Amino acid sequence: MKTFRTGALRPAADAARPSRMDAANDLVRRTLAQHGLMPGGDGSGAPSLLSGELMRALGGRAAAAPGAVASLAIADGAEFRNDTFAGRSGSRAYRTYVPASAEGQVTGVVMMLHGCTQTPEDFATGTGMNALAESGRFVVIYPEQSRGANAQTCWNWFSKGDQRRDRGEPEILAGMARKVAAEHGVGREQTFVSGLSAGAAMAVILGETYPDVFAAVGAHSGLPYGAAIDVPSAFAAMAGTGAGSADAPATGSDLRTIIFHGDADRTVHPANGKGIARWADARGAEITQQRDDFLTEGGRRVQRRVTINADGITQMEEWTVAGLGHAWSGGKAGGSYTDPAGPDASAEMIRFFFDATREEV
Template sequence: MLKHLNRLWLKGLRQAGKIQRRQTGKLLRSILSKPAKTTSAKKKTDAAKPSPASAPAVRPKAGAASSGTAASKKPRPLPGQWLSAYTVSKDTTRRRISYRLYWPSSAGKAGKAGSRSAQRVPLVLMLHGCAQDAQEFADGTRMNALAEQKGWAVLYPQQSQRINAHRCWRWFDAASQRGDGDAAAVIAALEKILQTYPIDRSRIYAAGISAGAGMAQIVALLRPDLIAAIGLHSGPVFGGCRSVIGAYRVMQHGALGSVRAIQRIALARPDFPPMPALLISGRDDDIVRQINQMQLLNQMRLLNRHSELQPRPPDVRLFGRISKAQPNKNRMDTQDFVAGKKTMLRAITIDRLGHAWSGGDSRLPFNSAGPDASKLMLAFFAGHRRDANAPLNATEDVSAQD
């Protein structure tokens, strides 16, 4: 009898293992799948190069993100400069990282360090998602056009395919959380720009989507002396994993140790300066689920001394057109937390938005119509500057535990 029960138990374990492997395989394939190619000859001729504006790379749900349904014309060239360069990280890996920089026309010609203009320019660090490069991320978010209007510069570090075949930033990697690996490479690109161009050091901001959002948060935690505020679109919560499988678990279910991960930083660094944060997520995002935004909000409340923050009444705005297929308008829910008159935290949830950049160029795959996330981020960033008394050389191990 006991042997029979043991056989049944082992058989059940094997069946459960097979089911788990199938589910993991489906998730992996959905994350690493490439966007479908357009078949229309007109689209092939006229449309911009297909590129995802979200990470990980997945096909958006119908109605969530356009795959190029309308013929598109090439946008007019912007008057600023679109520069390419590379640098080498300062950690033991001595990694080469390439980057693109948009330099606004209002700041004059971007020359070498010796020919700087007197004008100091705000800078946005933009980190792409998986299956993207700097050009595709810039095209999808249209951040350069907005930066040109405001006279801001935008820096796009680019993950190497030699490091990750799908260009994913390894936000879950212990080396990155120590300040090495991908984090060291991104920080090296940022420091290179600061050495070369007249950047306003009190107005440097970090933003990204999905894996890029995860890396943007790590860079801000490592270098709060440089980053004045962050914008995380569809981002995974920090902490709780050190492996690829752990990363998928966090994306789907959040992290059990998310509060402890931030408490560790807050306790180790009582002088950690305020870190304003804008969090944007889609209600239909089934890749990085909404529990991540909830936990990110709790993390940033703790990091910004939650006892000093006061919640504002939620703001609900409706957008979109009404049709037979969609009888109700979409909603954008905004929750603010303020310190005095300053909004320190803002969490935005958008209806019918999957894992895609809201308000991006909907002629490109993996961008969604809706409230313009790029405009929302720049408006939020404009209200924050880094205090001159912020700690210097703040790089410190922020490793999470799996």
């Protein structure tokens, strides 16, 4: 077993760009006031002006994320490649984990989109996805957002130019997924995308704009497609007070979706997880629903809603986790924005992604 020690997460930009960051802070104050979201501490439940991810989500100044240094274990014989993909809209660096277990034949490709201030290495550590790739023989892509595109390395889910097919970040990321899938002989039915927070919001955008590339989406602590089109509406959406998108999905695709959201998330309001679920439900004209309410082995209460389409395939799973904040459920302590208490979001997403490709389904 090889172990690679990742570098510290890059600190939030501050001294290097004081005027830009001060302007961002002023914009935060004005926008929060505009939407009636005053600094926290008044018991209203409104997000704090200086509460970590709210600031980072749109490039404001905030403290560096926790779990700044992580050790990443790589199985003997596996590869964790560095590469860059260039599309018409620009380029992004990315890492690809090719499991030793694949032996030239992989079962699928999973793209993992990190949250704000995270790196591919940090996200791989926190989600434990590489270990699942070894047992499942699939390849994992970890794109890296550039600081030139967003000062806090957030995917620009709130920008109109990054919400459309053949434009912006969706064009780059979909092209990256196509490239890696082609390299490993993987088709659309075995290509999936997932993410956390801003990464989850971008994963949802990719599902809506490129249903010919991705068969399923995993969204952890994310926001629905069309939740915001600019900075003010992004703050409102994160706080759960935005209007969101009133339109049903126009793709008519069979895209499948699994959603995780904590009911104690004070950074991206839980209403956003339910908004993603409504979009996923809208794709199935004939569906049946199942609801579960159970305790995990650790005693955490979970509500799970499942919709099944007319062909008997699970179209959507919505997991609402009691007591979970803005963190990856069941994540590893070595990564940032993780909650080890579970349930294991990584394992459940992989089970959901691949179940529909198995013969017995």
